[in-house]
Amino acid sequence: MKILFVHQNFPGQFLRLAPALEARGHECRALTDSGNTRSSPIPVWRYKHSPEKVDPAATRLGRNYTTMSDRGVTTARAALQLRQREGYVPDVILGHSGWGETLFLKEVWPEAKLLVYAEFYYRGRGADVGFDPEFGAPNFDQVMIAQGRTAHLGQALAHADKGLSPTLWQASTYPPALRAMIDVIFDGVDTDAMAPNPEAQLTLPNGQTLRAGDEVLTFVNRNLEPYRGYHIFMRALPAVLAARPNAQVVIIGGDEVSYGPAPKSGNWKEQFLAEVRDQIDPARVHFLGRVPYPQFTAALQISRVHAYLTYPFVLSWSMLEAMAAGCMVVGSNVPPVAEVLRDGDNGKLVDFFDVQGWNAALIEALANPKAHAPLRAAARRTVQERYDLNRICLPKLIELVESLGPRA
Known part of the structure; x- marks a missing residue:
């Protein structure tokens, strides 16, 4: 044809x-x-x-x-x-x-x-x-x-x-x-390429190298903006970082606007970073911008917990890729996410606006990786069985x- x-x-x-x-x-x-x-x-x-x-x-x-x-x-x-x-x-x-x-x-x-x-x-x-x-x-x-x-x-x-x-x-x-x-x-999702890798490592702009098994929280979107819950995630970070002093946060995404209105001035990334800047340790929060796919893959492979938030809107590929990489995914409880992520089965669902709920879920998942191993394995199986x-x-x-x- x-x-x-x-x-x-x-x-x-x-x-x-x-x-x-x-x-x-x-x-x-x-x-x-x-x-x-x-x-x-x-x-x-x-x-x-x-x-x-x-x-x-x-x-x-x-x-x-x-x-x-x-x-x-x-x-x-x-x-x-x-x-x-x-x-x-x-x-x-x-x-x-x-x-x-x-x-x-x-x-x-x-x-x-x-x-x-x-x-x-x-x-x-x-x-x-x-x-x-x-x-x-x-x-x-x-x-x-x-x-x-x-x-x-x-x-x-x-x-x-x-x-x-x-x-x-x-x-x-x-x-x-x-x-x-x-x-x-x-x-x-190519689950052969996007798969757990115990040897994975990610070198950050400051020269620090993070490895699989480290206490890493990831957040990924094409652009850092409200439609993808960036503001809620940033508001959850102070409590998470305070409770988990060894945690490192890796944030991937640009500072433009993919969906919804632009801010009145500047960009959403800086606006919500400024809101919590004096409450977080900047040495532990790493903004990578947009990255090549191999670097994105490595970020998911070293992630202990992956936070995915979205309005009821188009579902991001990155959430399913995170599941395929064996991440413990904590997602916003909206219909497009709940279609794939089942609370307590292959991940954790939290009300989009519940900052304290995000605090608790992220802290718990970072603190107890072994307890969440079955959910990580189930997340990968879900993608293999339905979205490979x-x-x-x-x-x-x-x-x-x-x-x-x-x-x-």
Whole structure:
């Protein structure tokens, strides 16, 4: 088959799937934004998107659709050129619906089957919007804005042949009529590579080396921000460090914003660090920023306890990777986390806002590693049995994509 991947930051979620399909003899190509500098495992075409500035006063609640559909138009025009100039017609298109890129591809290639990655459908209630009152009390305007943000997501799936979501909860955010179109298959964790390693070590910027077996608390996210509970974690640190004088804290993540609003000034990392700076020992709290994958892997392999917090939102790969590495994971008790992490079985769940509860759970896990060994082993088994890349997820993903192709 001819398979086209569409993602403005390709390979994104398709890092392992694209080369696996190509290895099976399919002709795989990708279409991505010209500003995307990530290396690609397959040949890539690029479109140049130079959007006009959107006037919020003029577009009002339609501004998100305006932004996303403008990118969709750019993508469709690039696709039309591929058809007209090169005669390219894919059998299957697999694209992320989040940025509008897939909206009009069926108008260019009506004969192709379109599979959209349906990662999350915004909700006015019951998910991330209004979840954390610290950053503004929930109000009806937020509800309407959130619903307005779903216009392109609903259109993308309605015009597709099939949808794909990584978790049951993320699929459940879609309305029932659209949910019926969605298959749930996680992207997959390579549990052969992400595995416990008693010889693992991590050298910190200050030259100190931490090793497996040391008393290490880890916290990882793409960016350090409220959506991923950075503020709650930092507020828990003073009590944890006071109770565990030998503990070292390793924090991985950038200081930009992935989700939600930016702070009025500066960045979230410094804002919440400043809040507790005089209550913690800076020599024991190590901010590594964003790190290469081998360093990330080593951090999880030396971790005695891994804290994962999130709003009810997209589940981070890092939580499942931490479980695969054999971490004792303490996670926030919200639906996307509780789908994977079961309290007292393969980890510990704590109410997102309960700072004292986080104190107690993290201190207990740091203090008694042997008592938590069964939970660590169960965490790894969970990922191996349900989310393993090569044995479970990748075969299911390949089967789904191939099922959409033309029959011999």
